[in-house]
Amino acid sequence: MAMKIVILEDNQERKAAMLDCLEDKFHQFEKRFFDHPAEMIDFLKDHLRETIAISLDHDLELIPTSEGRVIDPGCGREVADFLAQNIPSCPVIIHTSNSHAALAMEMVLREANWKTYRVSPCGDLAWIAGPWIRTLRQAVVGSVPRKKHVL
Amino acid sequence: MKFPIDQTPYPKDPRSKPIDAKTPDGGYVYVRDTNGIVYILPDGPHLHPKVLGGGQAAKHAGDLTVNNGKIIDVTNLSGTFQFDDEAGLKEVAEQLRKQGLSVELGAVRFFPGDGSAPIILE
Numbered sequence: 001m002a003m004k005i006v007i008l009e010d011n012q013e014r015k016a017a018m019l020d021c022l023e024d025k026f027h028q029f030e031k032r033f034f035d036h037p038a039e040m041i042d043f044l045k046d047h048l049r050e051t052i053a054i055s056l057d058h059d060l061e062l063i064p065t066s067e068g069r070v071i072d073p074g075c076g077r078e079v080a081d082f083l084a085q086n087i088p089s090c091p092v093i094i095h096t097s098n099s100h101a102a103l104a105m106e107m108v109l110r111e112a113n114w115k116t117y118r119v120s121p122c123g124d125l126a127w128i129a130g131p132w133i134r135t136l137r138q139a140v141v142g143s144v145p146r147k148k149h150v151l
Numbered sequence: 152m153k154f155p156i157d158q159t160p161y162p163k164d165p166r167s168k169p170i171d172a173k174t175p176d177g178g179y180v181y182v183r184d185t186n187g188i189v190y191i192l193p194d195g196p197h198l199h200p201k202v203l204g205g206g207q208a209a210k211h212a213g214d215l216t217v218n219n220g221k222i223i224d225v226t227n228l229s230g231t232f233q234f235d236d237e238a239g240l241k242e243v244a245e246q247l248r249k250q251g252l253s254v255e256l257g258a259v260r261f262f263p264g265d266g267s268a269p270i271i272l273e
Binding site: 001002003020021023024025026027028029030052129133134137138140141142144145146 | 270
């Protein structure tokens with residue numbers, strides 16, 4: 001079964017740029033994007049063991065409904081809180097420009113012994129093909145367990 | 152030996168060169184050519200087809216990190232070539248030594264093509 005890279009991100013342009021980078025660097029892994037923290041948590045409840053890396057945005061856009069109202073999807077902190085209740089199993093990249101929220105997510109995860117990395121989005125999408133994919137690569141390659149391969 | 156999946160005959164990137172003991176610290180993509188030489192470029196998006204250029208075939212490809220003149224990780228990660236053989240990656244490690252670099256214990260990290268968990272080969 002293919003390991004998974006699981007990402008909380010609701011911006012379509014960012015998703016497309018991330019997917020391009022992931023196909024170039026990690027073609028073999030399944031890529032799953034979520035724009036609702038609750039849906040991502042449900043997925044992770046079943047698939048955390050098969051997840052090789054997680055990347056979390058914090059601020060998510062309000063979602064307009066057909067009745068003219070808006071739904072608040074929540075934020076990345078909810079996923080961080082969920083992860084903190086589980087045994088650390090993969091690196092977590094926090095890719096939000098909300099520095100206060102990023103710090104809080106980092107703290108809750110580190111207190112639960114999760115390995116975290118910070119990437120600060122800036123300007124256009126160049127940070128995705130730059131610091132974000134480099135950090136993700138470092139996180140994934142650096143976390144390969146030292147165990148013997150049985151042929 | 153494999154050809155790049157993207158067969159566009161990109162020109163060879165002028166920064167591409169064989170790795171050696173003087174290579175500065177940093178992350179690189181690499182391609183091992185059909186003569187066995189490992190060429191590198193500073194890591195970046197979709198650079199593998201430009202390491203050799205011209206849609207040329209390769210013996211192996213992936214990425215690596217140099218730190219203090221040593222290889223601290225070397226992998227088969229390349230969406231362009233998608234090599235999936237452990238022996239080929241071990242040969243890359245041996246070739247890196249021939250080209251003057253030391254490869255740290257635990258640096259050779261293989262990512263199976265089926266997406267299963269990666270493993271350390273040596």
